[in-house]
Amino acid sequence: MPMYEYQCTSCNHRFELRQKFSDAPASECPQCGGPVEKMISQTAFSLKGDGWYDSGYCAKSGGAKPAACSAGG
Numbered sequence: 001m002p003m004y005e006y007q008c009t010s011c012n013h014r015f016e017l018r019q020k021f022s023d024a025p026a027s028e029c030p031q032c033g034g035p036v037e038k039m040i041s042q043t044a045f046s047l048k049g050d051g052w053y054d055s056g057y058c059a060k061s062g063g064a065k066p067a068a069c070s071a072g073g
Contacts, residue, residue, distance in 0.1 A: 005041045010034025 002021070007014045008029035017026055029036050 005039040006036040007039050008032060008034045008036050014039070 001018050003016050003018050004025070005014065005016050006026050006029075008031065011029060011032045011034060013029055013031045015030060019025075025038055026036050028034065
């Protein structure tokens with residue numbers, strides 16, 4: 001489930017909610033009950049490492065390699 005960040009327009013309290021895509025957005029601040037707006041946050045998702053192509057599927061560890069591996073490297 002994704003994490004969404006909200007900020008209250010009355011007291012400026014920032015909070016996060018873990019919600020389903022189908023859930024309605026939050027409408028009130030848990031601290032003061034005022035209206036909130038959804039913030040646009042930087043994602044925490046990042047890809048690191050060599051990836052499956054270099055380290056798994058086409059790894060240079062003996063055995064027959066699929067034809068796709070010999071064409072790419």
